[in-house]
Amino acid sequence: MTEKLVIIGNGMAPGRMLEHLLEHAPGRYAVTIFNAEPRVNYDRIMLSPVLSGEKDYEEIIIHGDGWYIKHGITLYKGHKIIAIDREAKTVTSDHGVTEPYDKLVIATGSVPFIIPVPGHNLPGVLTYRDLDDVRAMMLAAQSRAKAVVIGGGLLGLEAAAGLNAQGMDVTVLHVMPTLMERQLDPAAGYLLQRAVEQRGIKVITKANTQAITGNGKVEQVELADGTIIPATLVVMAVGIRPNAALAKEAGIAVNRGIVVDAGMRSNDPDIYALGECAEVHGMVYGLVAPLYEMARVAAHQLAGNEAAAFVHMDTPTKLKVTGIDLFSLGDFAEGEDRQEIVLRDAAAGVYKRLVLKDDRIIGTVLYGETADGAWFNDLKKKQTDISQMRETLIFGQSYQGGAPLDPMAAVAALPDDAEICGCNGVCKGKITGAITAKGLTSLDDVRAHTKASASCGSCTGLVEKLMVLTLGDTYNPAAVQPMCSCTTLGHDEVRRLIKAKHLKTIPAVMQELEWKTSCGCAKCRPALNYYLVCDWPDDYADDYQSRFINERVHANIQKDGTYSVVPRMWGGVTNAAELRAIADVVDKFEIPMVKVTGGQRIDMLGIRKEDLPAVWADLGQAGFVSGHAYAKGLRTVKTCVGSDWCRFGTQDSTGLGVRIEKFMWGSWTPAKVKMAVSGCPRNCAEATCKDIGIICVDSGYEIHFAGAAGLDIKGTEVLGLVKTEDEALEHIVALTQMYREQGRYLERIYKWAKRIGVPEIKRQIMDDDAKRKAYYDRFVFSQKFAQVDPWSERVSGKDKHEFRPMASVGFAQAAE
Amino acid sequence: MFAKKCEPVSVKNTRKKGIQMNWISIGVISDIPRRGARCVATPQGKVAVFRTQDDQVYAIDDHCPHKGGPLSQGIVHGAAVTCPLHNWVISLETGKALGADEGAVRVIPVKVEGERLFLAQEALASRAA
Numbered sequence: 001m002t003e004k005l006v007i008i009g010n011g012m013a014p015g016r017m018l019e020h021l022l023e024h025a026p027g028r029y030a031v032t033i034f035n036a037e038p039r040v041n042y043d044r045i046m047l048s049p050v051l052s053g054e055k056d057y058e059e060i061i062i063h064g065d066g067w068y069i070k071h072g073i074t075l076y077k078g079h080k081i082i083a084i085d086r087e088a089k090t091v092t093s094d095h096g097v098t099e100p101y102d103k104l105v106i107a108t109g110s111v112p113f114i115i116p117v118p119g120h121n122l123p124g125v126l127t128y129r130d131l132d133d134v135r136a137m138m139l140a141a142q143s144r145a146k147a148v149v150i151g152g153g154l155l156g157l158e159a160a161a162g163l164n165a166q167g168m169d170v171t172v173l174h175v176m177p178t179l180m181e182r183q184l185d186p187a188a189g190y191l192l193q194r195a196v197e198q199r200g201i202k203v204i205t206k207a208n209t210q211a212i213t214g215n216g217k218v219e220q221v222e223l224a225d226g227t228i229i230p231a232t233l234v235v236m237a238v239g240i241r242p243n244a245a246l247a248k249e250a251g252i253a254v255n256r257g258i259v260v261d262a263g264m265r266s267n268d269p270d271i272y273a274l275g276e277c278a279e280v281h282g283m284v285y286g287l288v289a290p291l292y293e294m295a296r297v298a299a300h301q302l303a304g305n306e307a308a309a310f311v312h313m314d315t316p317t318k319l320k321v322t323g324i325d326l327f328s329l330g331d332f333a334e335g336e337d338r339q340e341i342v343l344r345d346a347a348a349g350v351y352k353r354l355v356l357k358d359d360r361i362i363g364t365v366l367y368g369e370t371a372d373g374a375w376f377n378d379l380k381k382k383q384t385d386i387s388q389m390r391e392t393l394i395f396g397q398s399y400q401g402g403a404p405l406d407p408m409a410a411v412a413a414l415p416d417d418a419e420i421c422g423c424n425g426v427c428k429g430k431i432t433g434a435i436t437a438k439g440l441t442s443l444d445d446v447r448a449h450t451k452a453s454a455s456c457g458s459c460t461g462l463v464e465k466l467m468v469l470t471l472g473d474t475y476n477p478a479a480v481q482p483m484c485s486c487t488t489l490g491h492d493e494v495r496r497l498i499k500a501k502h503l504k505t506i507p508a509v510m511q512e513l514e515w516k517t518s519c520g521c522a523k524c525r526p527a528l529n530y531y532l533v534c535d536w537p538d539d540y541a542d543d544y545q546s547r548f549i550n551e552r553v554h555a556n557i558q559k560d561g562t563y564s565v566v567p568r569m570w571g572g573v574t575n576a577a578e579l580r581a582i583a584d585v586v587d588k589f590e591i592p593m594v595k596v597t598g599g600q601r602i603d604m605l606g607i608r609k610e611d612l613p614a615v616w617a618d619l620g621q622a623g624f625v626s627g628h629a630y631a632k633g634l635r636t637v638k639t640c641v642g643s644d645w646c647r648f649g650t651q652d653s654t655g656l657g658v659r660i661e662k663f664m665w666g667s668w669t670p671a672k673v674k675m676a677v678s679g680c681p682r683n684c685a686e687a688t689c690k691d692i693g694i695i696c697v698d699s700g701y702e703i704h705f706a707g708a709a710g711l712d713i714k715g716t717e718v719l720g721l722v723k724t725e726d727e728a729l730e731h732i733v734a735l736t737q738m739y740r741e742q743g744r745y746l747e748r749i750y751k752w753a754k755r756i757g758v759p760e761i762k763r764q765i766m767d768d769d770a771k772r773k774a775y776y777d778r779f780v781f782s783q784k785f786a787q788v789d790p791w792s793e794r795v796s797g798k799d800k801h802e803f804r805p806m807a808s809v810g811f812a813q814a815a816e
Numbered sequence: 817m818f819a820k821k822c823e824p825v826s827v828k829n830t831r832k833k834g835i836q837m838n839w840i841s842i843g844v845i846s847d848i849p850r851r852g853a854r855c856v857a858t859p860q861g862k863v864a865v866f867r868t869q870d871d872q873v874y875a876i877d878d879h880c881p882h883k884g885g886p887l888s889q890g891i892v893h894g895a896a897v898t899c900p901l902h903n904w905v906i907s908l909e910t911g912k913a914l915g916a917d918e919g920a921v922r923v924i925p926v927k928v929e930g931e932r933l934f935l936a937q938e939a940l941a942s943r944a945a
Contacts (some may be wrong), residue, residue: 110896163841290885519869522891522898522905544849549889557900561886806865807842810940 002030002805004693006091006099007304009107010035010083012044012455012692013275013291013374015062017105020299023069028038028303029126031073032099034091037130038078040064044130045288045423045456048321051134051162054328054493084250102268104303105249105722106258110240110286115150115654118211124218125234128159140233148221148231149173150209152179154319156237158172161321162411163235164201165500171229173207173221183317183328187344188351188367193799195324195349196251204229213707242277242284257284262309279662280310288423288455289315316422317378318370318458325366327373330380331355339455343394352394359387372396374462374690375410411465421461423455431463434471443467453798474721484523486515491744493710495531499548504536508545518547527745530632533668533741537782544799550630554790562725565615568665571677572600572640581622590613599636599674601627616791622639624666625789630748633668634675634736636660638686642696653679656725660732667779669742688716691749692732697721701728705735705761706753714750717758720766734775735765837933846874846931851895853888858940863924865933868876868895868909874908875926881906881919901937919934 003247007014009034041063049055060663068075079093079498092098112127114120126136136157140147144167149160152174165172172179179196193203208224212234221229253259253267257279262270266279274294275571276286285291299307314328332355334340343352348368355363361380362556366373375397379386413422416429434440434449438448446463451464467475484490489497492714494513503509504526509702510520520528532540544552555563569578583600586594592606607615611736616626628635638661640646642653657677676687677694687693689709693716693727695702700723704716719735722728738761743752753761764771794803848867855862855878862878863897864887872895878888885901895908905914911923925936 347913517894519893521893522903525891525893545849545892548891557886557889558882559901561884561889693835801847801849803852805857805862806847809840809935810844810856810858810937 002028003102004100005029005031005103006101007031007105007106007107007703009033009108009109009275009276009277010037010041010075011109012062012288013295014107015041016292017107017274017299017302018071018073019300020296021631024299025303028592029103031071032078033068033073033075034081034093034097035075035077036080037132039131040068040075040077043455044604047128047131047134047161048115050131051137051159051733052165053162053496054165056600057317061743069181069484078293081246084246084583086250086269086271089270101270104270105298105302106252106266106271106273106277107275108243108246108277111237111243113239113241115209115238117209119213119218120236122212122218124152124214124215124232125212125236128155128235128237129240134162135234135241137163137233138166141168143232143586144168145232146230146235147235148229149235149237150221151235151237152176152203152205152240153182153237153239154180154317156235157192158210158321159201159235159237160196160201161324163233163739164199165502167502169682170200171202171204171231173223173229174203175208179205183365184326184367185332185365187342188326188328188353188365189350191349191367192319192326195723240276240286242279244277247271247273247277247766252629255279255282255420260375262297262311263301263306264294264310265301272298275761281312281515281683283312287315287317289313289425290363292424314380316364316373317424318456319715324499325368325370327366327370329373329377330361331361334363334540338362339452341390341394349691355395356386359385359390361386362602363808374419374422374459377422378415381419398627402687408465408469411462412469414677414704418421420466421450421452421455421459424451424454426450428466431466432470435467440467441471441475445478456787481682484521486510486520486524487513489513491527494528494557494746495535495742498535502534505541506532506537526551527728530668530670530745534782537785551632553609553799554608554626554628554794556632558605560606562608563612564629565599565607565612565619566597566603566627566629567619568627568661569601569635571654573654573658574602578622578624581619582625585615585618588618597636598630599629600638601629601636603629610803610805617795618791620792620795624791626791631668632671632672633666634661638674638676638690639681640677640684642677646679649679649696649727650698650699651679653677653685653694653696656694656696656701656728657685659725660729660798663729664779664783665750666731666789667736667740667783668786669736669740671746673739673749673750675732689713692718692735694728694732699814700724703728703731705734706750706758708748708750714748717753719762730776731765731772733779734772736781737775738764741762741775829879840937840940842933842935844931844932845871845928847933848873851892853890853892855888857933860887862886862896863940864897864933865926865935866892866897868892869880872908873928873933874928875924876906876908876911877919877922877924880904881913882917887921887944 010682016285043060043062046060079095081091082094083092090098090100112129119156126133141163147163147168147170149156149172154173160170160172179192197203210224211222213220218234220232244254244258247258248254249590257277258266258273260266260273260278260280264274266273275291289442297310314330316327319326339356341354353365355359360383364376414428418428420426420428431452438449439562441447453460481490501512501513509528529543529546550556555565589611591604596604597603601658637657639654639657641648643651673691675692676685676690678685678687681694681695687695688704689707694705700721702721703719703721708714722731739749739752831879842856850867850870853863853864855867864873864878866871880887880899882922884902885899887897887899889901890897896905898905904917907914909923913919924939927934
């Protein structure tokens with residue numbers, strides 16, 4: 001008979017335990033999980049990148065809903081267990097669910113330590129523990145106001161960097177003289193402080209917080225020395241303590257944490273504890289590697305292997321702040337019996353220190369250059385006698401044995417039992433073995449099978465080198481397609497970093513994101529220009545030299561170097577005066593070809609570049625503006641005659657088409673956007689193959705999107721039905737803005753929709769009223785800067801240099 | 817819409833020792849936007865004059881070796897331009913196509929004196945021959 005296993009808590013440790021358990025004893029237990037947080041298991045280590053905007057929540061999920069369903073696990077989200085009845089062997093949640101157990105695992109984690117200063121419970125004082133804290137901080141950051149982070153340890157500095165990336169003015173208060181004093185010696189602490197300050201974060205050390213004050217909410221922080229720091233947000237990141245209250249109430253032995261033996265078993269033989277809430281051999285742990293080891297041990301115990309035992313281990317510490325490389329391991333206090341080797345390069349910001357005892361490494365601090373961390377860790381773990389290589393030890397593995405090795409050779413030289421992934425305790429041999437045995441070819445595969453680089457990701461480079469070594473040229477390390485050969489980053493990463501780091505010029509993007517070329521190329525420059533125009537409509541000065549010629553001169557280049565000109569005809573409607581003006585222009589400039597386009601307007605082809613401003617001047621006289629037939633932007637809104645004329649028409653499709661076009665013209669989009677409005681389901685405007693289309697019906701307006709009728713042919717998806725013209729406009733505008741913000745440059749709507757998923761788009765535009773409104777508002781704001789007719793600007797003299805030669809030479813001499 | 821008509825001026829050649837070379841003034845460097853190009857009309861066709869991000873000036877025929885696209889209309893990056901018609905990348909220094917494509921366009925010597933720009937007259941004339 002299957003036994004009942006109940007788990008309290010759904011963090012990373014129990015998640016990992018279940019993975020092991022499913023592997024070693026599949027089907028043995030019927031598993032039920034109670035999670036006080038209303039969500040699935042996600043990677044808490046990656047909260048800092050979420051806060052800084054470098055990652056989305058969706059990217060840090062470890063087990064999605066599907067995983068629980070697939071393994072038949074019952075997950076109660078948002079259920080907090082309030083009582084354990086050890087007599088009856090049941091647990092009860094705050095929603096009144098009572099569940100019996102045969103075995104119980106307590107994984108309640110930790111709670112942040114709150115300094116009990118006056119004002120610690122004012123609104124605006126947050127901790128940094130879970131996704132809700134991160135969301136609250138991101139919301140607070142929108143005000144661009146001042147934040148104080150109390151605590152200059154790992155968590156506090158990550159929080160400070162994240163808030164700084166979100167545009168806040170941040171001050172870090174640290175009670176000790178140097179930052180991260182538990183992991184870093186004073187010299188490295190100083191370098192770290194300098195690097196943090198260079199990012200615009202203020203640091204006050206020896207800061208003793210006395211009170212947080214304000215009228216109904218946080219307004220300032222007061223220090224013992226009388227310093228007053230204004231703040232609208234205070235984040236307490238001074239430490240954590242095991243969350244063992246529930247166990248204590250149930251009468252389980254609790255010291256600092258829930259006391260367990262090496263097999264993770266509490267004094268009740270049917271109850272186990274693991275993770276940050278557990279205390280084993282008098283120690284409690286907060287870093288992921290030992291917690292995962294607890295998970296492994298607990299899973300083996302539950303599977304019946306009573307020999308599995310937890311052994312204490314030192315874990316390297318790394319700071320997850322982009323651009324700061326720091327590694328610390330073991331014991332680095334000075335002492336009589338200890339020696340040290342130190343390397344400093346102040347200009348390069350490098351500091352390395354090895355602490356030795358009896359010719360063996362016992363501690364390591366690396367700052368600025370951490371590539372050798374794994375190697376030093378390996379030497380320490382194995383207690384290798386380093387006396388033979390002492391002279392060059394500090395220079396790292398590459399310098400051992402004469403000539404420097406290239407990084408690949410250094411990885412090749414690592415022994416099979418060298419640890420590669422510190423978080424998950426995965427050694428080199430396990431990774432290379434899995435690659436060969438299971439035929440793994442991608443980084444994601446390796447992560448899935450070995451867990452290496454699946455937590456904090458700082459060993460990704462090493463894992464990729466191992467893949468290259470094992471697979472040779474068949475491995476393509478680019479997990480994401482880079483934008484172009486100027487960068488290793490993909491479009492999505494670049495877009496996210498532009499927002500997160502507030503990059504507002506192309507040179508700033510290239511500098512901050514470490515572009516490999518001095519000024520980009522013809523692929524990345526137009527893409528960056530679009531992203532900046534889209535993200536900072538009011539701040540960014542459009543870089544015309546980064547636009548393709550058509551958008552630079554607002555006409556379409558033809559194969560012979562002449563241009564074609566297409567004025568806007570709103571909704572495809574025109575009149576005698578407009579047609580007469582076009583006819584006059586055609587005669588005057590001897591335009592060789594006039595053609596009706598597929599988007600219901602008129603194209604004049606074969607115009608010399610020098611003539612463009614004069615052509616536009618004449619067209620402008622007749623009231624024409626640019627049709628943007630050349631733009632990655634709104635092109636046409638095709639219409640049928642609708643209820644005004646057609647005996648089948650249900651709504652004023654022409655009027656709506658004109659209204660949409662007048663509202664949305666001038667907007668730039670990742671790729672061209674063509675629309676149509678049909679007055680009835682007979683669909684004479686062919687709306688069902690457009691980027692966005694509307695089919696009018698008696699009951700309202702059916703909104704379609706993601707059609708294609710070019711390289712690919714694809715019918716549209718239905719977004720939904722709305723009742724009024726106003727709603728139709730709002731939904732279309734919001735959809736367009738969502739696409740503008742998320743689309744990759746040159747990615748049409750149908751490709752973007754395939755990538756994001758139609759249900760997600762529907763959810764955001766149809767179901768989430770607040771989100772739709774926000775998209776709509778951002779589009780409207782951006783239009784304030786976009787709706788300027790480029791033709792009339794140029795008629796009045798803008799960019800004159802584009803339309804005339806710099807000089808004419810040699811014509812006098814030609815007569816010779 | 818009149819372009820400047822420029823007279824040839826004689827300047828001591830610095831490139832080829834001993835040979836007197838005629839240089840034709842075409843304007844000043846600020847006539848051309850950074851990472852941009854302007855055309856100089858000649859009886860033999862247009863010459864594209866480029867100014868890079870770091871103010872280097874180059875001149876090549878405004879005629880892509882692939883299908884004759886107007887290189888002056890392309891996007892300028894580093895010391896290269898991408899043709900607007902089919903994205904060939906042409907080196908401004910050598911006139912040669914970069915990457916997998918093969919072909920070359922003529923390079924016309926340019927002289928920069930302070931702000932003023934000059935093209936080599938002989939090079940302009942030689943193309944007619």
